[in-house]
Amino acid sequence: MKDRSTPGLFDHPSKAPAAGPLADRMRPHSFDEFVGQEDLTGPGRILRRMAETNLIRSMIFWGPPGVGKTTLARMIASSTQAHFITYSAVISGIKEIKSVMLEAEQQRKHFGRQTILFIDEIHRFNRAQQDAFLPYVERGDIVLLGATTENPSFEINSALLSRIKVIVLHPLKPEHLRMIIERTLKDEQNGLGGTGLQLEPGNIDVLVNLSDGDARTALNLLEIASDLALSAGSKQISKTELEEALQRKMLLYDKQGEEHFNLISALHKSLRNSDPDAGIYWLARMLEAGEDPLYVARRLVRFASEDVGLADPQALNVAVAAQQAAHFIGMPEANTALAQAVVYLATAPKSNALYTGYSRAAQSVREKPNEPVPLHIRNAPTPLMKDLGYGKGYRYAHDYEDALTDMSCLPESLAGTKFYQPTDRGFESVIRKRLAEWEASRKNSKS
Numbered sequence: 001m002k003d004r005s006t007p008g009l010f011d012h013p014s015k016a017p018a019a020g021p022l023a024d025r026m027r028p029h030s031f032d033e034f035v036g037q038e039d040l041t042g043p044g045r046i047l048r049r050m051a052e053t054n055l056i057r058s059m060i061f062w063g064p065p066g067v068g069k070t071t072l073a074r075m076i077a078s079s080t081q082a083h084f085i086t087y088s089a090v091i092s093g094i095k096e097i098k099s100v101m102l103e104a105e106q107q108r109k110h111f112g113r114q115t116i117l118f119i120d121e122i123h124r125f126n127r128a129q130q131d132a133f134l135p136y137v138e139r140g141d142i143v144l145l146g147a148t149t150e151n152p153s154f155e156i157n158s159a160l161l162s163r164i165k166v167i168v169l170h171p172l173k174p175e176h177l178r179m180i181i182e183r184t185l186k187d188e189q190n191g192l193g194g195t196g197l198q199l200e201p202g203n204i205d206v207l208v209n210l211s212d213g214d215a216r217t218a219l220n221l222l223e224i225a226s227d228l229a230l231s232a233g234s235k236q237i238s239k240t241e242l243e244e245a246l247q248r249k250m251l252l253y254d255k256q257g258e259e260h261f262n263l264i265s266a267l268h269k270s271l272r273n274s275d276p277d278a279g280i281y282w283l284a285r286m287l288e289a290g291e292d293p294l295y296v297a298r299r300l301v302r303f304a305s306e307d308v309g310l311a312d313p314q315a316l317n318v319a320v321a322a323q324q325a326a327h328f329i330g331m332p333e334a335n336t337a338l339a340q341a342v343v344y345l346a347t348a349p350k351s352n353a354l355y356t357g358y359s360r361a362a363q364s365v366r367e368k369p370n371e372p373v374p375l376h377i378r379n380a381p382t383p384l385m386k387d388l389g390y391g392k393g394y395r396y397a398h399d400y401e402d403a404l405t406d407m408s409c410l411p412e413s414l415a416g417t418k419f420y421q422p423t424d425r426g427f428e429s430v431i432r433k434r435l436a437e438w439e440a441s442r443k444n445s446k447s
Contacts, residue, residue, distance in 0.1 A: 021219075021220070021223065022184065022191070022192070022219045022220070022222065022223035022226075023215070023216045023219035023220055023223070025190040025191070026180070026183070026184050026187065026190055026191055026219060027071050027074075028071060028075070029075065029078070030075065031047075031048050031051070031075065034068065034071065034072070034075070035172070035176045035179050035180055035215075036067065036068060036170075036172045036173065036176040036215075037067070037068060037072075037169055037170070040072075040167060040169070041072070046167075047072060047076065047167070050076065051075065051076050051079035051080075052079070054079070054080050054081075056076060056080060056082070056116065056143050057143065057165060058137055058142075058143050058144040058145070058163060058164045058165070059144075059145055059146070059164060059165045059166070059167050060122065060145075060146040060147070060148060060152050060156065060161075060164050060165075060166050060167065061073065061145070061146065061147045061148070061167050061169055062148055062149075062150075062151070062152055062166055062167065062168050062169065063149070063168060063169030063170060063171075064149060064169075064170075064171050064213065064214065065149060065214050065216060065217070066172070066211075066213070066214030066215045066216035066217055066218075067169045067170065067171060067172055067213070067214070067215065068169060068215070069147035069148075069169060070118070070120060070147055072167075072169075073118045073145040073147065074118070076116075076145065077116045077118065077145070080114075080116065081113065082113060082114045082115060082116045082143065083103075083104070083107045083111075083113045083114070083115040083116070084115075084116050084118070085100055085103070085104070085115060085116070085117050085118070086118045086120070087100060087117060087118065087119045087120070097129060097132050097133070098132070100117065101132070101133075101136055101141070101142075103115070104117065104136060104141045104142045105136075105141055108140075108141050114140065114141075114142070114143060115141065115142045115143070116142070116143045116145060117133075117142045117143070117144055117145065118145045118146075118147070119144065119145070119146045119147070120146075120147050121147065121148060121149075121290075122146035122147065122148050122155075122156070123148040123149070123150040123152075123155035123156070124292070124330065124331060125330060126326075126327050126328065126329070126330040127157055127327070128328060128330075129330055130156065130157045130160050131157060131159070131160070133160065134157075134159055134160055134163075137160070137163055137164070138163065144164060146164070152166050170213075171212070171213025171214070172213045172214070172215055173213070174205075174208045174209075176215075177207075177208045177211055177213070177215060177218050178204055178205075178208055180215050180218060180219070181199075181204055181207060181208070181218055181219075181222060182204070184219060184222060185197065185198065185199065192222070192226055195226065195230065195235075196235050197226050197229060197230070197235055197236075197237060198235060198236055198237070199236075199237045200236050200237065200238050200239065203237060203238070203239055203242060206239055206242055207221060207222060207225075207242055210242065210246055221242060221245045221246060222237075222245075224244075224245035225237045225241040225242050225244070225245040228241040228244060228245065229241055260291070263282055263285055263286050263291075264286070264295075264296075264299055266278075266282045266285075267279060267282040267283060267286065267296075267299070267342070268299065268303060268307075270282055270346065271303055271307065271342065271345045271346045272303075272307050272350065274346055274347065274350065275346060276342070276343045276346035276347055279342045279343065279345070279346040280339055280342055280343060283296065283335075283338060283339060283342050284335075287331070287335050287338070293326040293330070293331050293334050293335075293338060294323070294326055294327060296326075296338055297319070297322055297323035297326045297327075297338060297341075298323065300319045300322060300323070300338070300341050300342065300345060301316070301319040301320055301323055303319070303345055304316040304318070304319035304320075304345060305354055305355070306352060306354070306355045307345075307350055307351075307352055307355070308345060308348045308349070308350055308351065309351045309352065309353055309354035309355070309428070310351065310353070310354065310422065310426075310427055310428050310431055311348065311349040311350060311351035311353075311423065311425045311426030311427055311428045312348040312349055312426050312427060313427055314348075315344065315345055315348050318340070318341050318344045318345070319341050319345065321337075321341075322337045322338050322340060322341035325337035325338075326338060348426070349425040349426030349427075349428075350425060350426075351422070351423045351425055351426065351428050353420060353421055353422050353423055353428060354420070356421075357419045357420035357421065358419075360419045361419045364414065364417070364419070368411075368413065368414075371411035371413060371414065372411060373411070374408070374409070374410075374411065374412065375388075375389045375390055375391070375392060375393075376391065376392060376393040376394045376407065377391075377394060377407075377409055378390040378391060379391065393407075394407070395407045402441070404438060404441055404442070405442075405445075406442040406443075406445045422435065
C-alpha cells in the first residue's frame with residue numbers, strides 16, 4: 001500500500017488531475033476570459049453585442065490556427081437557448097449533412113428552437129456539400145458558424161458566402177500568449193497550478209517565440225514540456241525541454257510548411273519510380289494529416305502529363321476523373337478515388353517526352369519570340385490577304401494519300417526541328433514508329 005504521508009509526484013491535495021488536453025481544458029468560457037481579438041470581443045464590439053442581444057447571424061471565422069475560432073463559436077452558442085451542433089468537415093460526408101439538417105428541421109418544428117451549427121474547417125466541403133446547407137440557412141432553420149484557415153473568397157460558394165458574414169481573426173500578439181501561459185501555470189483547476197511547475201526565467205519568452213501567435217501551439221508545447229519535466233522529477237521547465245517538445249510537435253503535418261513539400265515530393269517521385277506501395281503510403285500520409293484532396297488531385301493531373309504522357313494516354317483521363325470525384329464527394333469518401341489514380345499512375349509506362357518537348361519549344365520561343373507564321377499556313381479571308389500570298393501553296397492533307405504531305409508548318413528558321421521525341425515505352429512506341437514512317441514517306445515524296 002502506498003504511503004500517503006509523502007505526496008507523490010503527481011499527487012494533488014484536493015483533487016485528481018484534470019482530464020483532456022491542456023489546450024482544451026484552458027479554453028475560455030466567457031468574453032471576459034477570452035484573450036486577444038479585442039476589436040471583436042471587447043465591450044460593445046460586434047461579437048459580444050451579438051451574444052448579449054441574442055441576435056446571432058451566420059458567420060465564418062477566418063484566421064490562422066490557434067487564435068480562438070472554435071472558442072468564439074462555442075461562447076456565442078452558449079449565450080443563447082439554441083440547439084448547438086458541432087460538425088467536422090474533415091470526417092463527415094453527404095450522409096451526415098442530411099442527418100444534421102433533419103435534426104435542425106425537427107428542432108424548429110417540434111420545439112421552436114433554432115439550431116446553431118458549427119462547422120470546423122468548412123473549406124474542406126466541396127461545392128455540392130456547401131450547397132446542401134444553403135436552403136436551411138435561407139429559411140432560418142440553422143445559424144451557420146464556420147471556421148476556416150483558408151480565404152473564404154476562394155473556398156466558399158458565392159451563393160452561401162453572400163448570406164454569411166466573414167469575421168477576420170489575427171494571430172495573437174506576444175503579450176496575449178504570455179498572458180495565456182501565465183494563467184495556465186497558475187490555474188489549479190484546469191491548468192498546471194496543481195503540479196507546482198514553473199518555467200525557468202526567460203523561458204516564457206522562448207515559448208512565446210516558438211508559438212508564433214498560436215495559443216494552441218503554446219499550450220501543446222507547454223503540456224509536452226511539463227510531462228518531460230515531471231518525468232525527470234523536476235519542477236522547472238527548461239529551454240531544453242521546450243526545444244524537445246517543439247521537435248515532437250513538428251511531427252504534425254503543416255500544409256504551409258516544409259513537410260508539406262517533402263510529402264508531395266515523396267509522392268511524385270514514388271510514382272515516377274513506378275512504386276505503387278510507396279505512392280499509396282505517401283498519399284495516406286497526406287490525406288490522414290488533413291491535406292486538401294483537391295491539391296493532391298491537381299498534382300496527380302500534372303504527373304499524368306509530365307511523367308506518363310502519351311506512353312499511356314488513359315493516365316490523364318484517370319487523373320482528371322479522380323479530381324472530379326474528389327470535388328464531387330469530398331473527404332473522406334474521395335480517398336479511394338485518389339488511391340486508384342495513384343496506383344494507376346505508378347504502374348503505367350513512363351515518358352517525359354511531352355514535358356521535355358514543351359520545354360524545348362518554350363525555350364525556342366524565348367530565344368526567338370516573333371518568328372513569322374509561314375505564309376502558306378496563314379488564313380486568307382480577304383482579297384488583300386490573298387494578293388499578299390496568304391495561304392498560297394497550302395496543301396489540304398485530306399486530299400493526299402494517308403492524309404500526309406511534305407509541307408513544313410514551322411517558321412523557316414526552325415524547319416526540321418524535333419521538339420517532341422517519343423520514347424519506345426508504352427503507347428509512345430506506336431507513336432514513335434508512326435512518326436518514323438511519316439518522315440520516311442515525306443522524304444520519298446520530296447525525292
